[in-house]
Amino acid sequence: xxxxxxxxGSSKILxxxxxxxxxxxxxxxxxxxxxxxxxIISEKYSKSNLENLPKTAAxxxxxxxxxxxxxxxxxKESISIIPPIGGG
Amino acid sequence: xxxxxxLVKIEKEKISSEKAxxxxxxEKNGAESIFIGRVRNENSxxxxxxxxxxxxxxxxxxxxxxxxxxxxxxxxxxxxxxLEHAKGYAPVGEISILIAVGSGHRDEAFKICRYIxxxxxxxxxxxxxxxxxxxxxxxxxxxxxRPKEEIK
Numbered sequence: 657x658x659x660x661x662x663x664x665g666s667s668k669i670l671x672x673x674x675x676x677x678x679x680x681x682x683x684x685x686x687x688x689x690x691x692x693x694x695x696i697i698s699e700k701y702s703k704s705n706l707e708n709l710p711k712t713a714a715x716x717x718x719x720x721x722x723x724x725x726x727x728x729x730x731x732k733e734s735i736s737i738i739p740p741i742g743g744g
Numbered sequence: 745x746x747x748x749x750x751l752v753k754i755e756k757e758k759i760s761s762e763k764a765x766x767x768x769x770x771e772k773n774g775a776e777s778i779f780i781g782r783v784r785n786e787n788s789x790x791x792x793x794x795x796x797x798x799x800x801x802x803x804x805x806x807x808x809x810x811x812x813x814x815x816x817x818x819x820x821x822x823x824x825x826x827l828e829h830a831k832g833y834a835p836v837g838e839i840s841i842l843i844a845v846g847s848g849h850r851d852e853a854f855k856i857c858r859y860i861x862x863x864x865x866x867x868x869x870x871x872x873x874x875x876x877x878x879x880x881x882x883x884x885x886x887x888x889x890r891p892k893e894e895i896k
């Protein structure tokens with residue numbers, strides 16, 4: 657299955673677009689997304705200071721609420737990655 | 745109407761302290777507290793030329809409204825609150841955040857202003873990328889919204 661990750665803040669380094677499509681095994685959860693991101697970052701973005709992102713980011717569902725690692729994803733679901741925030 | 749919150753696309757529009765003062769103005773106010781945050785020209789020894797603010801728009805507005813309502817419930821239900829934050833490319837000197845509070849008394853006005861600022865930093869999904877004089881740029885570290893029990 658495939659999900660769409662909406663990118664914000666430092667995660668925008670991961671794509672020229674505002675989104676990143678990720679291929680996942682069926683019935684994957686957020687924890688699996690963290691694993692895939694760790695792999696992508698170590699393979700392609702090792703010099704970009706993103707190594708902690710898979711661990712420190714939160715994820716928003718389509719309803720804009722934080723979901724935990726057990727949250728089961730659906731095919732074609734669109735979620736947002738929320739790197740550590742710092743407005744003001 | 746006692747509450748105004750917005751994300752301002754800073755390349756198109758400016759955050760205005762005059763607009764904020766007008767919004768909170770009331771004969772019921774015994775105190776008005778205004779906090780203005782600006783992009784400054786230095787951070788950790790690096791010369792900053794500008795900051796780009798990114799934001800999850802819908803979630804930011806939801807968080808602004810929730811934070812302001814919490815502040816009213818906590819300190820003064822009748823307070824008038826104006827909160828705007830910049831989004832986009834903001835050069836040094838630009839207003840990044842403006843919080844204005846009109847309240848019956850100074851203590852509540854100060855407390856609401858401070859409360860909103862701290863909660864925005866810890867709840868609102870906004871990110872900043874600093875641009876430096878040498879042409880480099882960097883996303884700044886921040887506060888993780890990941891559920892604490894999951895961070896090992």
